[in-house]
Amino acid sequence: MTALLEARSLRKRFGGIAALEDCSLTVEEGTITALIGPNGSGKTTVFNLVTGYLPADAGTIEFGGQPVRRPEPARLYRMGLSRTFQQARVFTELTLVQNLVAAIQQPRRSLLRAGVGRDDRRRALDVLGRFGLERLADARAGDLSFGQRKLLEFASVLMGRPRVVLLDEPTSGVNPVMIEVMERHIRELHAQGLTFLIVEHDMHVVMRLCDPVIVLDHGAKIMEGPPHVVQRDPAVLDAYLGA
Amino acid sequence: MRRVTVAGAARGGVATAALVAFPFVFSTPYLMTIGLFTVMYMALATAWNLLGGFSGYLSLGHAAFFGIGAYAEAITFTHIGIGGGYRPFALLPVIGVGVALASVPIGVVALRVRAATFAIVTISMLFIVQQLAFNLHSLTNGAQGMSMPLPPFGVDTYERPFYFCMVAVFLASLLTCWATATGKLGLMLFAIRDDEDRARGLGVRTTYAKVVAFAVSAGLTAMAGGIWAYYEGFIYPQFAIDPLVTIGAVLMAFLGGRGTIWGPALGALILVPAQQYLAYSSQLYLVAYSAVFLAVMLVMPRGIIPSARDLIAARRSPRRRPGGEPASTPSGVAT
Numbered sequence: 001m002t003a004l005l006e007a008r009s010l011r012k013r014f015g016g017i018a019a020l021e022d023c024s025l026t027v028e029e030g031t032i033t034a035l036i037g038p039n040g041s042g043k044t045t046v047f048n049l050v051t052g053y054l055p056a057d058a059g060t061i062e063f064g065g066q067p068v069r070r071p072e073p074a075r076l077y078r079m080g081l082s083r084t085f086q087q088a089r090v091f092t093e094l095t096l097v098q099n100l101v102a103a104i105q106q107p108r109r110s111l112l113r114a115g116v117g118r119d120d121r122r123r124a125l126d127v128l129g130r131f132g133l134e135r136l137a138d139a140r141a142g143d144l145s146f147g148q149r150k151l152l153e154f155a156s157v158l159m160g161r162p163r164v165v166l167l168d169e170p171t172s173g174v175n176p177v178m179i180e181v182m183e184r185h186i187r188e189l190h191a192q193g194l195t196f197l198i199v200e201h202d203m204h205v206v207m208r209l210c211d212p213v214i215v216l217d218h219g220a221k222i223m224e225g226p227p228h229v230v231q232r233d234p235a236v237l238d239a240y241l242g243a
Numbered sequence: 244m245r246r247v248t249v250a251g252a253a254r255g256g257v258a259t260a261a262l263v264a265f266p267f268v269f270s271t272p273y274l275m276t277i278g279l280f281t282v283m284y285m286a287l288a289t290a291w292n293l294l295g296g297f298s299g300y301l302s303l304g305h306a307a308f309f310g311i312g313a314y315a316e317a318i319t320f321t322h323i324g325i326g327g328g329y330r331p332f333a334l335l336p337v338i339g340v341g342v343a344l345a346s347v348p349i350g351v352v353a354l355r356v357r358a359a360t361f362a363i364v365t366i367s368m369l370f371i372v373q374q375l376a377f378n379l380h381s382l383t384n385g386a387q388g389m390s391m392p393l394p395p396f397g398v399d400t401y402e403r404p405f406y407f408c409m410v411a412v413f414l415a416s417l418l419t420c421w422a423t424a425t426g427k428l429g430l431m432l433f434a435i436r437d438d439e440d441r442a443r444g445l446g447v448r449t450t451y452a453k454v455v456a457f458a459v460s461a462g463l464t465a466m467a468g469g470i471w472a473y474y475e476g477f478i479y480p481q482f483a484i485d486p487l488v489t490i491g492a493v494l495m496a497f498l499g500g501r502g503t504i505w506g507p508a509l510g511a512l513i514l515v516p517a518q519q520y521l522a523y524s525s526q527l528y529l530v531a532y533s534a535v536f537l538a539v540m541l542v543m544p545r546g547i548i549p550s551a552r553d554l555i556a557a558r559r560s561p562r563r564r565p566g567g568e569p570a571s572t573p574s575g576v577a578t
Contacts (some may be wrong), residue, residue: 053440053444072443073440073443074443074444074446074447074448074449075444075445077444077445079444082444083444085441088437089440090438091433091434091437091441092345093433094430094433094434094437098430099398100434101430101436101446102430102431102433102445103445103447103500105446106427106448108362108448110427111423111428111431111455112426112427112428113426113427114425114426114427115424115425115426115427115430120428156445159445160445
């Protein structure tokens with residue numbers, strides 16, 4: 001396997017607090033990699049640095065073997081790296097179809113074309129169908145439940161035909177049925193060749209879904225390995241139990 | 244699928260017919276002047292809406308472009324000598340395109356900041372332009388102002404050429420708003436308005452979309468300024484680049500419903516004649532004007548059109564369940 005996403009020696013401080021300190025991690029192509037750790041260990045900060053939402057104080061990022069000099073969300077998305085957020089972020093005033101079509105890459109000269117073209121709509125409905133949301137295609141995204149918003153956000157990032165998707169707590173705050181739906185989608189997309197990096201608190205989901213598992217604590221990686229090994233590692237147990 | 248609905252076409256047709264018929268029905272100079280300024284603010288509010296309504300970037304400095312358009316007319320007349328008659332009108336498309344292009348670098352810089360900071364940056368831009376108009380004596384004649392050619396139009400129908408020209412600018416603004424709202428640019432702007440960071444994360448070319456909207460909006464505003472300058476005959480910096488012009492247009496857009504196609508025009512249609520009427524009927528006209536505005540904003544905080552649309556939708560489906568019922572129309576392309 002080859003490294004699809006690689007972060008080396010990332011450092012990020014917020015005032016006097018070190019969110020990340022010399023943090024390095026690699027996401028191999030074709031894996032579902034988990035990024036776990038106690039609250040405040042720096043998981044979401046890693047996401048924010050890697051996707052360009054925050055500038056790193058130090059460190060380098062490579063995607064697809066190419067160095068990413070100044071990570072910028074839109075450019076990374078076009079390169080095939082997309083993410084979701086812990087609190088699902090959708091365009092609440094737009095319909096579900098518009099949410100998905102907004103995420104389709106458009107050339108600059110397309111500004112005057114119809115907002116939702118026939119092909120755009122067909123493609124959006126196809127994706128919504130896969131997520132069981134086609135019935136709500138023309139509803140406002142702001143009217144969706146939290147779980148439905150999570151699904152819509154997940155569906156949106158797929159419109160850019162990504163190579164790797166970073167999911168920030170995809171199952172938090174959703175009911176067990178929705179967790180199962182989310183897991184199924186991740187498995188299906190993984191089987192089609194998509195790579196995932198997932199921040200997740202639900203260890204059952206991590207153990208069922210992910211391999212390898214990377215553990216962060218106090219802004220640094222403390223362990224990486226298969227889930228059953230990580231689960232029994234004394235350093236990991238120590239970090240979680242705070243011994 | 245960009246479709247012109249029957250209702251939309253009917254609305255457009257009726258509005259155009261009414262605007263064209265107005266000078267023939269109400270021909271007194273007083274009413275024609277009110278008509279002219281009403282249409283001017285309809286154009287300004289609609290042009291402002293392109294950026295402020297669709298993307299959520301509240302520019303409070305659009306009067307700068309209005310003034311630049313006015314000065315462009317006056318400078319062309321004084322320094323180049325284009326002559327009078329209908330010629331200054333022919334210059335308007337050139338002014339519109341020129342100001343739109345000139346506003347691109349301003350937009351690139353100003354649109355790097357958001358929300359209140361953007362509003363402050365645009366106000367600063369307005370005062371910078373006003374100071375330039377005061378101080379570039381060789382070009383603008385400073386505080387002494389600049390004159391335009393005397394229009395050779397008859398006294399009884401003096402306002403008509405200006406009025407029809409303003410109607411053309413308004414319709415151009417309205418069509419631009421419609422094309423934007425139903426096009427890819429509109430979708431990008433609505434995504435930016437909802438959550439700009441998320442839009443960036445989904446590959447939306449946010450800077451590009453905002454700058455295009457800013458430039459087109461500036462160009463249309465400048466064209467209205469050019470007509471105003473010719474109508475007034477003489478322009479001064481403090482009146483050509485007047486913050487109250489922007490504030491008026493913004494209030495009208497808020498009243499009618501910013502982010503909708505017809506809302507800003509509706510707001511202007513209500514506020515400009517009301518302002519004129521109240522000014523003549525009572526010394527407390529500003530209080531009355533404010534009271535009317537406050538009352539509407541308290542009852543309908545999103546503006547008349549979105550509130551009315553919500554009310555109609557609620558009456559049609561009183562028990563709307565979350566995630567279950569489609570919106571009556573996608574709000575981004577509300578009419």
